[in-house]
Amino acid sequence: MARKKNRMSTEVNAGSMADIAFLLLIFFLVTTTIASDKGILNVLPPKLDPNNPPPEIDLNERNIFVIRINSNDQFLIEGDYRDNTEGLDEELKAFILNFGAPNDEAAGLYNSLPASLKALSGRKPESSDHPGEAVVSIKTDRGTSYEKYLEVFDLAKKAYFDIYAARVNLSTDEYRALTGKNDAEESLIDRGKEGIPMAISIAEPDKIGGN
């Protein structure tokens, strides 16, 4: 008759498993660099064709919000000297949504805006006609630091994203996180942008203070 043998204990000692795992864990903790593919997206203008120069477009001065940064990182915003960018995003929003002289299309756009954005519209004759015409122009010198430039560019983007997000009832962070990977997201993005193009112009830097 088969009798249950009193086997010797064959279990592997697993007590040091945690130590081994810890060692590996620490190795990966040290070597890891969590890939950061985040940044501010920008699309450069197409290259100039010498045989086919771009048409000269005359814009009224009131339709351009001029931000200049000199090589000492000082700002000249709409003709006024500043040394920081505080409140710039709000000014930009007021500029974009000014609706000083809207055409029929822009008047329709104005009526479609939520109340919070309508409140920003100043209807000032010396500011932009309507969002379709408004251009934010950023001009730097070659000696301007990249950090300042990015700060201003960031604020200009923020102004537009704030407007887009408010139109579709999302927070700015939620709107920015939309990637258009499905139709619902895409239509949200389009509804936010409709009629308000993101017109941020980056001028060729002046040859001052750099190399």
Next chain:
Amino acid sequence: MAKFGKKTKAEVSIPTSALPDIIFMLLFFFMVTTVLREQEILVDQKIPQATQLQKLQKKTLISYIFIGKPKNTALYGTEPKIQANDALIETPEIVQWVNQERDMLPESDRGGITISLKVDRDVKMGPISDVQDELREADARRILYASIGKVVKN
């Protein structure tokens, strides 16, 4: 006299048998997220901060350009240099580099190539503008100013 009888202590040890499992879980997380650096960065990289960050849907479309002061200033000087892949290149070579990068992508994706500019915050706009001109020349016009999130104080 009071009796100091030895109290029978309650068993207070926490069960640690699940510890290896927890550690393994952490281990796997780091193993999956880790990217072993395949290239050595030859220039300074203090990435500036920004708030309006966006993520790209397709990571395979991104190629990286690093711009900053060389780490080895004795060899390369102190002027900002451009690093693509694992070598320092000059500004005019960018077009060629972009074309190489583009050729490595599948044909259907070539139009969507995105250049991530990882620029040190101390670099001036001059070199950046030159690089952007070259990228326009190479028709790689989608760029990403790599930056890290800024904590906004309210």
